[in-house]
Amino acid sequence: MPSPLEHDYIGFSSSSSNFEEEVEVEDLKGTELRLGLPGSESPERKPVVGLSLGLPKSSVSGLKRGFADTVDGSGGWIFSGGSGGGMENGKGGPLVSQKEENGGGTSGQDSKGHVLSAKAQVVGWPPIRSYRKSMMPTNLDKNKDGIEDKQSFGCVFVKVSMDGAPYLRKVDLKTYDNYKELSSALEKMFSCFTIGQCTSQGVQGKDGLSQSCLADLLHGSEYVLTYEDKDRDWMLVGDVPWDMFTNSCRRLRIMKGSDAIGLDLYNGIYLPAAPRVKEKSKNRNDLANQMQKPV
Amino acid sequence: MASKKKKEAIDEGKSMEIRVSLFPDEVLERVLGFVKSHKDRSSVSLVCKDWYTAERWSRTHVFIGNCYSVSPEIVARRFPNIRSVTLKGKPRFSDFNLVPPNWGADIHSWLVVFASAYPFLEELRLKRMTVTDESLDFLARSFTGFKALSLVSCDGFSTDGLASIASYCRNLTELDIQESGIDDLGGSWLSYFPESFTSLETLNFANLNSEVNFDALEKLVSRCKSLKVLKVNRSITLEQLRRLLMRAPQLVELGTGSFSQDHLLRADAELEAAFNNCKSLHTLSGLWEVSSMYLPALYPACTNLIFLNLSYATLQSTELAKLLPNCPLLRRLWVLDTVEDKGLEAVASNCHFLEELRVFPADPFDQEGIPEGGGTGVTEFGFVAVSKGCPNLRYVLYFCRQMTNVAVATVVRNCPNFTHFRLCIMNMCEPDHITKDPMDEAFGAVVKTCKKLRRLAVSGLLTDRTFEYIGTYAKNLETLSVAFAGRSDRGMQSVLEGCPKLRKLEIRDCPFGNSALLSGLDRYESMRSLWMSACKVTINGCRLLARRMPRLNVEVIKEDDNDDTQAEKVYVYRSVAGPRRDAPPFVITM
Numbered sequence: 001m002p003s004p005l006e007h008d009y010i011g012f013s014s015s016s017s018n019f020e021e022e023v024e025v026e027d028l029k030g031t032e033l034r035l036g037l038p039g040s041e042s043p044e045r046k047p048v049v050g051l052s053l054g055l056p057k058s059s060v061s062g063l064k065r066g067f068a069d070t071v072d073g074s075g076g077w078i079f080s081g082g083s084g085g086g087m088e089n090g091k092g093g094p095l096v097s098q099k100e101e102n103g104g105g106t107s108g109q110d111s112k113g114h115v116l117s118a119k120a121q122v123v124g125w126p127p128i129r130s131y132r133k134s135m136m137p138t139n140l141d142k143n144k145d146g147i148e149d150k151q152s153f154g155c156v157f158v159k160v161s162m163d164g165a166p167y168l169r170k171v172d173l174k175t176y177d178n179y180k181e182l183s184s185a186l187e188k189m190f191s192c193f194t195i196g197q198c199t200s201q202g203v204q205g206k207d208g209l210s211q212s213c214l215a216d217l218l219h220g221s222e223y224v225l226t227y228e229d230k231d232r233d234w235m236l237v238g239d240v241p242w243d244m245f246t247n248s249c250r251r252l253r254i255m256k257g258s259d260a261i262g263l264d265l266y267n268g269i270y271l272p273a274a275p276r277v278k279e280k281s282k283n284r285n286d287l288a289n290q291m292q293k294p295v
Numbered sequence: 296m297a298s299k300k301k302k303e304a305i306d307e308g309k310s311m312e313i314r315v316s317l318f319p320d321e322v323l324e325r326v327l328g329f330v331k332s333h334k335d336r337s338s339v340s341l342v343c344k345d346w347y348t349a350e351r352w353s354r355t356h357v358f359i360g361n362c363y364s365v366s367p368e369i370v371a372r373r374f375p376n377i378r379s380v381t382l383k384g385k386p387r388f389s390d391f392n393l394v395p396p397n398w399g400a401d402i403h404s405w406l407v408v409f410a411s412a413y414p415f416l417e418e419l420r421l422k423r424m425t426v427t428d429e430s431l432d433f434l435a436r437s438f439t440g441f442k443a444l445s446l447v448s449c450d451g452f453s454t455d456g457l458a459s460i461a462s463y464c465r466n467l468t469e470l471d472i473q474e475s476g477i478d479d480l481g482g483s484w485l486s487y488f489p490e491s492f493t494s495l496e497t498l499n500f501a502n503l504n505s506e507v508n509f510d511a512l513e514k515l516v517s518r519c520k521s522l523k524v525l526k527v528n529r530s531i532t533l534e535q536l537r538r539l540l541m542r543a544p545q546l547v548e549l550g551t552g553s554f555s556q557d558h559l560l561r562a563d564a565e566l567e568a569a570f571n572n573c574k575s576l577h578t579l580s581g582l583w584e585v586s587s588m589y590l591p592a593l594y595p596a597c598t599n600l601i602f603l604n605l606s607y608a609t610l611q612s613t614e615l616a617k618l619l620p621n622c623p624l625l626r627r628l629w630v631l632d633t634v635e636d637k638g639l640e641a642v643a644s645n646c647h648f649l650e651e652l653r654v655f656p657a658d659p660f661d662q663e664g665i666p667e668g669g670g671t672g673v674t675e676f677g678f679v680a681v682s683k684g685c686p687n688l689r690y691v692l693y694f695c696r697q698m699t700n701v702a703v704a705t706v707v708r709n710c711p712n713f714t715h716f717r718l719c720i721m722n723m724c725e726p727d728h729i730t731k732d733p734m735d736e737a738f739g740a741v742v743k744t745c746k747k748l749r750r751l752a753v754s755g756l757l758t759d760r761t762f763e764y765i766g767t768y769a770k771n772l773e774t775l776s777v778a779f780a781g782r783s784d785r786g787m788q789s790v791l792e793g794c795p796k797l798r799k800l801e802i803r804d805c806p807f808g809n810s811a812l813l814s815g816l817d818r819y820e821s822m823r824s825l826w827m828s829a830c831k832v833t834i835n836g837c838r839l840l841a842r843r844m845p846r847l848n849v850e851v852i853k854e855d856d857n858d859d860t861q862a863e864k865v866y867v868y869r870s871v872a873g874p875r876r877d878a879p880p881f882v883i884t885m
Contacts (some may be wrong), residue, residue, distance in 0.1 A: 120806075124391025124661045125778065126694065126721040131390075131448065131474040131502065134609060135583075136657070 162190045162223070162254035173246040179238055183225065190254060227252045297769065304671070323349040333358045354811040355379060360823050362424065363848065366872040367405045371412035378417045379443075380409070384424035384848040385864055386826045387776075388801055390448065393828055393864065395854055395878050400424045401451070403433070410437040418443040425449065431456030435463035440622075443469035443497075453478035454503065459485035469497040473526070474780035482507030482530070486521075488515055497524040501550045501581060519544045526550025529583050549596075551581035554589055554608070563592060570596040578753035580604035587614050594621040602627040606655045612637035619645035627651040632694060639677030641686025651690035652681060659721060676748040682709035689747075690715040697728040698755060703737035713745040717752035723779050726756040733757055739764035749796075752776040762786035768794025774799040787811035791818050801826040809836030812865075816840070819847050824868035832862045834885075840867065841885035848874055849885040 160169050169189050176182040223236040229248040237245070238254070327349050330336055335865055340350040354378040361364060370377075384400025386393075402424050416438045426449050441464045446452075454477065460470060461484055485507040489493075495515065500507070507530070516522060522543050527536070531552025540546070546666045566589065585608040597603070600622045605615070606629040615630065615638040625646045630638065631656050642649065654673055675698050682688065687708040698720050707713060718737075726733055734755035742748060742764050749771055755760060757780035764864065765772065766789035773796050781787065787807040790797065791814050799822065808831035819825060819840075834851060841849040852864035875885040 040801075087357065111797065122387065122723070124393050124803075126656065126719055127391050128656065128659050128694075129390040129474070131476060132606075132655065133659075134476070152530070183698070215598065 110189065158227075158249055158251050160186060160189070160252040165190060165254075165255045171252070173249060178242050179245075182237075186225065186252075186254065224255045225252065226255050298366045318353075320345070320349055324353040328353045328355075331356075333506065335540040346778075352376060355383070356418075359383070361868055361870075362400055362405070363872065363875055364823070364868060364870045367408035369871060370673045371408050372854060375412075376756075377409075377413050378404075379420070380413075380416065380417060380418065380422040381422075382424060382548070382783045383422045384449075386801070386824065387411075387799075388826055388828065389421070393803065395879075395881060396853065397851075398876055398882065399875065399879065401430075401877065402426050406430055406437070407434055412643045414438065415440055416612045417441060419443040420447075421449055421586060422447045423449065425451040426456070427451050428453055428456035428459070432459040435459045438464075442466055442494075445469060445471040446475050447471075447473055449475040450477065454480045454482070454484045454505070458484040458487045461485065465492065466494055467488075467492070468521075468729075469499055469523075469524075470495070471499040471526075472502060473499050473504055477502070479503050479505050481505050485515070489516075490514075493513060493518045493520065494523045495519040497548075498522065499524065499550065501526040501528050502527045504530065509535055513538060513542065520545075523797060524548040524578075526580065527552045529553045529581075532556055533566065537566050540573055542571040542631040545575060546573055547575050548578035549573065549576055549580070551579070551584045552580055554585040556586075556589070563589070565854075566592040567595060570594075570773075574599065576600060578602040578604075578806050580607075582608040585610065590614060590618060594618070596842075597621040598623075600625055606631055606653065610638070611635075611656060616641035617661050622646070623648075625649060627690075629653040631655050631657045633657045634673075636673055636677035636680065637670070639673060640680045643682075646685055648687060649681075649685040650687050652685070652688060653690075653692040654694055656694040656721060657694075661758050672696055675699050678702055679705050679709075682706040685711065689713055692717040692719075693717045693751075696723055697725065698734065698737065699727045699729050700732060700734060700736040701729075702741070703734075704740035707741050707744040710875055711744050712747060713741070714747050715750040716745065716748060717750065717776070718754055719752065720755040724756045725754075733760070735760040735764070739768075742768040746771065748772055750774040753780060754778065756780075758782050759786040759789070762789040766790050769794055771796055773797060775801070777802045777805055779804045781805045782805065784808055784811035784814070785819065788814040791815035800824075800830070802830060804829040805830055808832055809839070812836050813840060814841075816843055819844060819867055820869045822869070824866065826866055827862075828864040830865075832865055833860050834862050835860070837862050837865055837885045846870070850875070850878070851883045851885065853883060854881050854882055 002004055080286065147229050158171060158173060160171055160292045171182070171185065171189075173182070226234050228251045229243070230250060232250075233251070239245070240248075309712050327336075327339060327346075327760055330350075331338055334571050336350055336354060349676075350371050354374050355376055357370060357377050358381045359370070362382050362384045371548070382402070382405065385398060388394060388396070400423065402419075402421060410433070411690070414437070416634075417440055419434070419441075424446075426446060431452055434444070436459075440649050444460060444464075444467070449472070450546045452475075456477075457470070457472070459590065482505045483504070486498075488511070496519070498515075507528070509531070512531075513525075513535075516525065523546060525539065525543060525546055526548070527539070527550060529552050531539070533552075533554060535558045536554075537549055540549075570592055576596045577599055579593070579596070579600055579602070580779070582605060587610075597618070598621070601624060603622060603625055606884050609631055610618075610633060612634050615845065619625070619641050620643070626640060626648055628649060628651070630642075630645060631636045632651070634654075635858075639654070642652070654677075656672060662738070673693070673695050674693070677692060678698070686709060687713045688805065691713065692715075698718065703718070707716075718791065720734070727737075728734075734753075735758055737755070738751070738753050738757070738761045741751065748769055751765070751769065751772060751774070753776070759782045762781060765775070770793075772794045775790060775794070775797065784807055786805070787802065790800070791811075796809055797818065803826075805827075807827065811830075812832050813836065814828065837851055841847065846869060847872045848866075848868055850866045851862045852866065854863065875882070876883060
């Protein structure tokens, strides 16, 4: 039975380590990195490297709800009884209903003072109307009405998340002319998160590592670049002509290759074999299997 | 002596009665025709049978705050001469995605009844209802004299539906689809207004994204000489806006498109001239992508502004500080928190007549390492500053990330006339950021000081004490919104016991259970509705309530099959129409 408000007097969740549960499903593909080609046997998994050394696994729950705020186009979060099914426009897959104990929301900061891991994720909080969210000029990428001519606004900001990275970035698609430029920019941006994988287990370090390590990872098909289009389908980047892509792309995700089941890769140019199945529902099952449930 | 007096009183009463009933019905109806307010009409109808009858025949506008509280057939039976209908549908928390899609509140069954009962229907105003293109088409074809359509926060239709309205409603005066989330299939709908069509007075399509045919729009604006309200969408550029303004200097309410231009305008002077013409403007909104370069062009139009909605304009404090001195008569101001406390200080210095302030967060969910526009939003300092400079404040909606009890107490001391106080501290369960105490005293101060308070929304870390205060002091409270607050059933009970005028209570994620729910047994029939989600209410509790109060609809929304005992979302409301006949499978009436 869910107890949505097991928070103590000062509002901290008694089980902030369960924060993992609260994070939008897509963010956490387990919290472990794997090496190797998708579909191949994965070697022993390594713990994800957070932004600071020595953080327990729960700190990774500082992952921003990479897609949460556009999964339903309206910043839907998941929380206790809020099943997240309340898509006002009836679009998008339902969010997972986290019925397990997940605390009252860790407001403020967790015990390590980690700003990133602070906020619990809740459907409909803060109480901003979906309409307002979609109309905000700074959040063009969240506009669920689908702007027909983004060009006229001069920039197309989309959020880019990477599985295993503690926070996400934003890029302006208009600053690139083709997929190659975008891809290298992303490699640079996210190199710090995956450098750890190139080193020996569990040690984070940037010394002596080049960005080619990430590039290798990306092109070695460990990671796949995908995007969510206007119809809320997840597609492989590279499917469509660049202009069409910039117009329809709403957010990007650097996804673990192994999770992109059914998507084909070809030398870093990603072939259009994206299933029209909502990735989310599939991933949720994966996550359910992978995540550790609280005691 | 006493009995003689009593007899005289009775005699007098009788003769009064006789006198009154000698009024011909027509006269009574005529007189009652002047009574407009719903509340007054309700009272009138309760006086006696004659008055009830006269009232029902003379009523032309019916307001239904909850579309499921009554059926269209009942309405049609009671009121034969309705010309205007206002209907509200979904619970307010559906705005925040707490209500699943396809929940209901579909207008169609109402339209079908109205088509036969009120063929002369002129106005339909809907809020949070589902309207399909099919319904819009049906509406357009069924009511030949139809004049005003207002769809606020509605869903379910597309621009095709608008095309039907434009095509068939020859006498249309108002088309307002503000804040409705619709399928925008393109802007051609606007071109369906025939060239002979000139009656439009209000046009609001600000929420659409696609380009409308500007030529068609310009011609429409030119020929509709009575156009008073025009709110265009973002696709309209500054230059296009200028042209529209030249055609319609008589506008009273203007919603601009995107207030910027890719290339420099030919002449700023022309833009200023266009705005200079619009001396009647009292409401201004829109202003997406507003560029400070063009903002000064607005100044001449601001002289008589009463309501300025900058809630989509990412203005900084300096820009606001330059704009506000041009709006001396401002009474309502909506801004984004990008203006920060400094901007609010500018409000305090300039807007002495301000009655309403709403501060929206520019990036409520963005808690990343890279905030979009930088800045920290507004804090308790801005709040206090405004209260010092604007003593007439009566409506506030304030989104912030930190607040203190002392600040709120200061605010209400400066402005004791609040009727609507909605404070949203966005971090959940956030205590007073200096003392780390709960925010109980803040809201205590609000309810103790603001005797006229009708609407309250609370936030921050709150114990039952807040609710005890509310129950003790907030005697005029009608609407209360609560989230992540309270400690025990006592909280909700205090409110239900203590607030006699409570009409709408919406609660989410609070530890209120069955005893709290059942403590309101006597109250719910005098309320419009109760919403409780993610609380501790169980199905059995709901069943018990339903059994004890048969004239209430007690609905549980169940979206998954886990946990059969918890009632995740409960919606309780009075109804004379009985249980819903159109409930989807996830809505279970107890």
